[in-house]
Amino acid sequence: MSLRKDCFTCAQELRGTALPPRERIAADDHWRVAHATGTALPGWLVLVPRRHVTAVWELTDAEAESLGSWQVRLSRALREVVGCPKTYVAQFAEAEGYAHVHFHVVPRDRELPEELRGPGVFGQLNRPAEEWVPDDRADLLAESLGLALSLDGLSAELLGADDPEGWEGPAGRDGSGRG
Numbered sequence: 310m311s312l313r314k315d316c317f318t319c320a321q322e323l324r325g326t327a328l329p330p331r332e333r334i335a336a337d338d339h340w341r342v343a344h345a346t347g348t349a350l351p352g353w354l355v356l357v358p359r360r361h362v363t364a365v366w367e368l369t370d371a372e373a374e375s376l377g378s379w380q381v382r383l384s385r386a387l388r389e390v391v392g393c394p395k396t397y398v399a400q401f402a403e404a405e406g407y408a409h410v411h412f413h414v415v416p417r418d419r420e421l422p423e424e425l426r427g428p429g430v431f432g433q434l435n436r437p438a439e440e441w442v443p444d445d446r447a448d449l450l451a452e453s454l455g456l457a458l459s460l461d462g463l464s465a466e467l468l469g470a471d472d473p474e475g476w477e478g479p480a481g482r483d484g485s486g487r488g
């Protein structure tokens with residue numbers, strides 16, 4: 310697995326189980342789900358490949374295979390937990406230090422003002438620190454989303470639902486031969 314120390318997302322990946330719940334909401338061998346940092350919008354998620362990839366075309370067929378499923382299942386989980394009528398999905402990876410591919414999966418709340426809908430929702434990212442979703446709230450959301458995902462049948466297999474504390478990433482799979 311190729312990870313780069315000068316990349317924010319890779320550095321997070323290298324922390325493994327030391328990551329807080331908001332940084333490891335769910336994962337499989339190819340993808341990890343985290344709550345976005347620097348956002349004022351609770352439930353703003355990013356779906357990141359677990360190796361350093363800077364363009365969508367670099368994704369392998371295996372990574373591509375579960376990508377659509379993650380996007381849809383995360384949208385379902387957000388709908389259930391946050392109650393949003395729709396989600397946005399976007400990928401740019403243009404910000405300095407954030408070239409690692411990341412798919413934004415953004416809950417579009419009923420209350421979201423008209424001017425913030427569509428691409429305008431990115432005005433809710435890179436906010437001043439005092440506006441960020443507090444870490445403890447993001448951690449709670451992570452737990453609820455993890456539960457919603459497991460009920461949706463995804464992370465029951467991918468995360469090991471019997472052992473919710475046992476998130477160990479791809480090297481720590483339970484060896485049951487599933488997947």
Ligand SMILES: [Zn+2]
Binds near residue numbers: 313318361
């Ligand atoms: Zn990276």
